Amino acid sequence: MMYDWLYQFTGSSILAMFIVSLLPLFVFILPFALFAVLMERKVSAHMQDRLGPMRVGYHGILQTVADIIKLLQKEDIVAAATDKNLFNLAPVLVFIGSYAAFAAIPFSGVFIGSQIELGLIYIVAVTGLVVAGILMAGWASNNKYSLLGAMRAAAQIISYEIPTLLIILTIIMITGTVSLYTLSEMQTAYFWNWLILGGPETGIQKILFIPLMMAGFLIIYISTLAEVNRTPFDIPEAESELVSGYHTEYSGMKFAMFFLAEYANMFAVSAIVSAIFFGGYQSPFGYLGSALNLPWLIPIEQFSWFTAKGLFFIFVQMWLRWTLPRFRVDQLMEFCWKYLIPMAFVILLLVGLITVL
Amino acid sequence: MALKTEEMVLNMGPQHPSTHGVLRLELQLDGEIISDVIPHIGYLHRCFEKHCEAMTYPQVIPYTDRMDYLASMYNEFGYAIAVEKLMNIQVPERVEYIRVIMGELQRIASHLVALGTYGADLGAFTPFLFCFRDRERILHLFEITCGARLLYNYIWIGGLSHDLHPDFIRLTKEFIKEFRPNLKELNELLSYNKIFIDRTAHVGVLPAEAAINYGITGPNLRASGVKWDLRRDDPYSVYHKFDFEIPVGSGEKGKTGDCWDRYFIRVLEMEQSLKIIEQAIDQIPDGDISSAIPKRVKPPEGQVYARVENPRGELGYFIISDGSVNPYRIKVRAPSFVNLAVMGELCKGHMIADVVAILGSIDIVLGEIDR
Numbered sequence: 047m048m049y050d051w052l053y054q055f056t057g058s059s060i061l062a063m064f065i066v067s068l069l070p071l072f073v074f075i076l077p078f079a080l081f082a083v084l085m086e087r088k089v090s091a092h093m094q095d096r097l098g099p100m101r102v103g104y105h106g107i108l109q110t111v112a113d114i115i116k117l118l119q120k121e122d123i124v125a126a127a128t129d130k131n132l133f134n135l136a137p138v139l140v141f142i143g144s145y146a147a148f149a150a151i152p153f154s155g156v157f158i159g160s161q162i163e164l165g166l167i168y169i170v171a172v173t174g175l176v177v178a179g180i181l182m183a184g185w186a187s188n189n190k191y192s193l194l195g196a197m198r199a200a201a202q203i204i205s206y207e208i209p210t211l212l213i214i215l216t217i218i219m220i221t222g223t224v225s226l227y228t229l230s231e232m233q234t235a236y237f238w239n240w241l242i243l244g245g246p247e248t249g250i251q252k253i254l255f256i257p258l259m260m261a262g263f264l265i266i267y268i269s270t271l272a273e274v275n276r277t278p279f280d281i282p283e284a285e286s287e288l289v290s291g292y293h294t295e296y297s298g299m300k301f302a303m304f305f306l307a308e309y310a311n312m313f314a315v316s317a318i319v320s321a322i323f324f325g326g327y328q329s330p331f332g333y334l335g336s337a338l339n340l341p342w343l344i345p346i347e348q349f350s351w352f353t354a355k356g357l358f359f360i361f362v363q364m365w366l367r368w369t370l371p372r373f374r375v376d377q378l379m380e381f382c383w384k385y386l387i388p389m390a391f392v393i394l395l396l397v398g399l400i401t402v403l
Numbered sequence: 404m405a406l407k408t409e410e411m412v413l414n415m416g417p418q419h420p421s422t423h424g425v426l427r428l429e430l431q432l433d434g435e436i437i438s439d440v441i442p443h444i445g446y447l448h449r450c451f452e453k454h455c456e457a458m459t460y461p462q463v464i465p466y467t468d469r470m471d472y473l474a475s476m477y478n479e480f481g482y483a484i485a486v487e488k489l490m491n492i493q494v495p496e497r498v499e500y501i502r503v504i505m506g507e508l509q510r511i512a513s514h515l516v517a518l519g520t521y522g523a524d525l526g527a528f529t530p531f532l533f534c535f536r537d538r539e540r541i542l543h544l545f546e547i548t549c550g551a552r553l554l555y556n557y558i559w560i561g562g563l564s565h566d567l568h569p570d571f572i573r574l575t576k577e578f579i580k581e582f583r584p585n586l587k588e589l590n591e592l593l594s595y596n597k598i599f600i601d602r603t604a605h606v607g608v609l610p611a612e613a614a615i616n617y618g619i620t621g622p623n624l625r626a627s628g629v630k631w632d633l634r635r636d637d638p639y640s641v642y643h644k645f646d647f648e649i650p651v652g653s654g655e656k657g658k659t660g661d662c663w664d665r666y667f668i669r670v671l672e673m674e675q676s677l678k679i680i681e682q683a684i685d686q687i688p689d690g691d692i693s694s695a696i697p698k699r700v701k702p703p704e705g706q707v708y709a710r711v712e713n714p715r716g717e718l719g720y721f722i723i724s725d726g727s728v729n730p731y732r733i734k735v736r737a738p739s740f741v742n743l744a745v746m747g748e749l750c751k752g753h754m755i756a757d758v759v760a761i762l763g764s765i766d767i768v769l770g771e772i773d774r
Contacts (some may be wrong), residue, residue, distance in 0.1 A: 096532065278526065288755075371599045377601055
C-alpha cells in the first residue's frame with residue numbers, strides 16, 4: 047500500500063522500495079528505542095522512589111541521546127581469543143531478526159512495510175533469526191558466561207515459541223487469516239469487536255470465546271515476555287549470575303545493536319499482541335476523522351492508537367520487570383512445558399470445537 | 404558412539420556482580436549443575452591483626468570499623484567490651500544504653516543491606532532500593548551523632564566519642580514508626596512472592612546438626628532451628644534488661660534451614676531490634692558519657708576473649724596483653740569467615756543460579772573474612 051503510493055510518487059521501484067524499508071527504522075525504531083530506554087529508566091526510578099535521569103535536558107529527556115553518543119565514541123573491543131567473523135556477524139543478525147519483523151507490522155491502514163499474506167507466520171519465522179544470532183554471539187565470545195547465557199537463551203526462546211504458535215493457530219482457526227492487516231481490519235469499529243472480547247462474531251459463540259481469548263492472551267503475553275528475555279524470564283542475561291550473558295564481551299556500537307534489538311523486539315511482540323487481541327491500529331470508539339469528515343486524519347489516529355497500545359504493553363513489561371524476581375532456568379522450562387503448552391492445547395481444542403459446532 | 408563430555412571449571416569472581424565483594428568461587432560444573440565449589444579468599448586482606456600489634460589500644464578502633472564495614476558499630480562494640488574486660492573498667496549506664504541503641508540500629512542497617520542485595524541477586528531490583536532508602540535514614544542518625552556514615556570510630560574504650568544529638572531520640576522514634584509499614588511492604592513485595600519462594604525454599608538446606616558442626620552462628624544458625632543468641636545466652640552490656648524474642652527458622656515455606664528461612668529470619672530479627680530500641684529509648688538514663696574513658700590505656704598483663712552477637716553471628720576478640728600500650732596479639736573470630744566454610748556443602752547438586760541464592764543467604768562481608 048505504502049509501496050504503491052511511493053511508486054506512483056517517485057516513479058522508481060527501487061527508490062520506493064528503499065524508502066519503504068528504511069522508513070520504519072528512522073521514523074519509528076530509532077526514536078522509539080531512544081524513548082523506550084528513557085521510559086524504562088523513568089518507570090523504574092519512580093517505582094523505586096527515585097527520580098531517574100534529571101540532568102540532561104528537561105527531566106533528563108536527552109539522557110539516552112547522550113548515552114548513544116557515548117556508545118558511538120567508545121572503542122570497539124574485540125578480545126583476542128574470539129572467533130572474529132562470527133563475533134562481528136552476531137549483533138547484525140540479532141538486529142536483522144528483530145528489525146525484519148517490523149516489515150509486517152501494520153502501524154495503520156496505510157503504513158505497512160510489506161503487506162504479506164502470511165504476516166504472523168513471517169514474524170514468528172524471522173524472529174527465529176535472533177536465536178541464531180544469540181547462539182553465535184555466545185559461542186564466538188569464547189567466554190563461559192556468554193556460552194551459558196546463549197545456551198539458556200536458545201532453549202528458552204525455542205520452548206516459548208511453542209505456546210505462542212499454538213495460540214496463533216487458534217486465532218487462525220477463528221479468523222481464517224494470517225495477515226495482520228486483515229486481522230486488524232476485522233476488528234474494526236468498536237472495542238467489543240476486538241478478539242479479546244470474542245471478535246466480530248455474534249451470539250453464543252462470542253460469549254464462549256471471551257474466557258478462552260482472555261486465557262489465550264495471557265499465555266501469548268507471558269511467552270512473548272520470555273521470548274524477548276524480560277524479567278521474570280531474563281535468565282539468558284541474568285545479571286547476578288552470568289554477568290550479562292551472551293553480550294558480556296560486546297562493547298561500543300555492537301553492544302548498542304543488541305540493546306536496540308532488545309527494545310525493538312519488545313515493541314514487536316507488544317505490537318503482535320495488540321494486533322491479534324486488541325484490534326491493532328483500530329480505535330476502540332470510532333474515529334474523529336470520520337466524524338469530522340477528514341479522511342486524512344484517520345491514518346494518523348490509527349498510528350497513535352497503535353503506538354499507544356504498544357507502549358501500554360511495554361509499560362506492563364517494565365512494571366513486571368521492576369516488581370518480580372527472576373525464575374531459575376529449570377523452573378522456567380517447567381513453567382513452559384507443564385503449564386503453558388498444555389493450556390494452549392486445551393484452548394486450541396476448545397476453540398476448534400466451538401468453531402465446528 | 405558415546406558423546407564425550409567433561410566438567411567445566413567456571414571462575415566466579417573476584418570481579419562478579421553477585422559475589423558480594425571480592426570473593427572468588429571456583430565452580431566445578433556438570434552442565435549447569437554444581438559438583439564442587441571452592442571459595443578462594445584473601446583479595447581484601449589488609450593485615451588487620453598484625454597491624455594492631457604496632458598500635459595502641461584506642462588506635463585499633465578505627466581499624467575494627469573496616470572489618471565488617473556494614474556493621475562497624477558492632478565491631479567497635481565488641482572490641483570495647485574486650486578491652487574493658489581486660490582493664491576492668493565499669494562503663495556508665497547511659498553509655499551502655501547508647502551502645503545498645505547504636506548496635507541494634509546497626510543490625511537493622513546491616514540486615515537491610517543483606518535483604519536488599521539478596522533480592523537483587525535473585526533479579527528483583529526494586530526491594531534493593533527500598534531497603535537502601537530505609538538504611539539511609541539509619542545512616543543519617545549515625546551521621547548526626549558522630550559525623551560519619553560508614554566508619555564511625557564512635558564507641559571508645561570506656562565510653563563514646565560523642566553524646567547523642569538533641570534530635571536523636573525524636574528522629575529515631577519517627578524512623579521506627581515509619582519503618583514498620585515499610586517492613587510489611589517488603590514482605591508483600593519480596594518475602595511472600597511466589598517466584599521468590601520458588602527460588603529460595605528447599606534450596607541450600609542446612610540441617611541444625613551440620614550448622615553446629617561447622618560452627619555457624621548468628622541468623623544462619625537460628626534459621627536452622629537452633630535457638631542460640633549471645634544477647635540472650637551470654638548477655639553482655641545491658642541486653643538482660645530488655646524484653647525481646649529470638650526468632651528461629653521453622654521451614655514455613657520449605658524445609659527448616661533453607662535459603663528462605665535464612666532470609667526471613669533477618670526480617671523477623673529486624674522487628675525484634677526495633678522492639679529493643681524502643682525500650683532502650685524509653686529507659687535511657689542521664690549521665691556523663693566520657694567519665695570512664697581512661698587517660699592512658701595500658702592494660703595489665705593477661706588475656707581475654709569477649710564475644711558479641713554481631714549481625715552476622717558471633718564476633719569474638721581474643722586479646723593478649725603484655726602490659727605495654729600495644730596489644731601483644733589480637734585475634735578476631737569473624738562470623739562471615741566461619742559461615743562461608745559451609746558454602747561447598749550447601750551448593751553441591753544445585754544449579755549456578757542457586758549458588759548466588761545460597762551465597763546471598765549466608766550474607767558474608769569480605770572485609771571481615773579477609774581482615
